[in-house]
Amino acid sequence: MDKYFRQIILFISVIIVQVIVFNNISVSGYINTYIYILFIILLPLNTAPWLQVFSSFAIGLTLDILSGTIGMHAAACTATGFIRPFLINTLISKDAEPGAIPGVYFRGLGWFVTYSSILILIHHMIYFIIEKGGFIQFGSTFLKILASSFFSLTLIVMLAILISNKRDRAKY
Numbered sequence: 001m002d003k004y005f006r007q008i009i010l011f012i013s014v015i016i017v018q019v020i021v022f023n024n025i026s027v028s029g030y031i032n033t034y035i036y037i038l039f040i041i042l043l044p045l046n047t048a049p050w051l052q053v054f055s056s057f058a059i060g061l062t063l064d065i066l067s068g069t070i071g072m073h074a075a076a077c078t079a080t081g082f083i084r085p086f087l088i089n090t091l092i093s094k095d096a097e098p099g100a101i102p103g104v105y106f107r108g109l110g111w112f113v114t115y116s117s118i119l120i121l122i123h124h125m126i127y128f129i130i131e132k133g134g135f136i137q138f139g140s141t142f143l144k145i146l147a148s149s150f151f152s153l154t155l156i157v158m159l160a161i162l163i164s165n166k167r168d169r170a171k172y
Contacts, residue, residue, distance in 0.1 A: 003044055003099065010163070011059060014039050019066045030140075031147045036063055036073075037123050038156050040080055041116050046098040049085045056081025076127035080119055091115055104160045112160065117153055124149045 014036040022033045040056050047055070060077030064070065088102070091111070104112045124145045132141050 003101070007039075007043070007055075010039050010042060011055075015059065015062055015066065018063060023067055030144045031151050032144075033148065033151045033155055034120075034123070034127075035152065035155050035159060037077075037080065037120055037152065038159055040077060040084060040123075041119055041156065042101050042103055042160070043084070045088060045092070045096060045100050045102060049082075052084055053078060053081040056084075072127055072130045075130055076123045079126050080123045083122055084119060087115065087118055103164050104157065105164055109157075113153070113157060116156055116160075117149070120149050120152050120156070121145070124152070 018034065018036040022035055026032055036059055039059050040052075043052055043055060056077040057074055060074035061071075063073040063077075067073070091114070092102075092107070100106055102112070102115060106112065128141050128145050128148070129135065135141070
């Protein structure tokens with residue numbers, strides 16, 4: 001029950017911070033920071049794939065409703081949630097604790113940065129390509145994907161370190 005409660009609190013918290021703070025910050029039109037992806041990144045390992053996709057869709061749809069976007073977050077999050085189980089199976093051996101949360105202290109900072117980078121890049125590619133309506137202005141879209149991914153990753157790693165629990169930190 002504790003893990004479910006933590007996930008609900010994380011869902012609500014990242015949505016509130018995203019809508020109130022980060023939706024109002026855009027640097028030169030090229031950097032948009034999306035920290036709500038942290039919710040998808042930190043879903044427990046034993047979360048059923050259908051629930052990962054549904055949870056990802058739910059956070060995307062919630063952000064779309066609160067931000068006035070037309071399904072762009074829902075589409076990007078749903079695709080990210082769909083790819084996540086395959087990525088987890090690729091990056092983690094079968095000996096991993098089933099209910100573990102793949103945070104910073106799960107396999108180390110390097111592993112977390114790699115894992116998060118892939119999910120963030122997937123999310124941002126889908127989001128910004130939908131935003132532009134396809135591959136129009138590919139150069140500026142690609143720059144926006146890279147810049148936004150870098151800043152999102154930086155903040156997500158810092159947040160993941162801040163919200164990790166003491167039990168996870170004690171292992172390292």
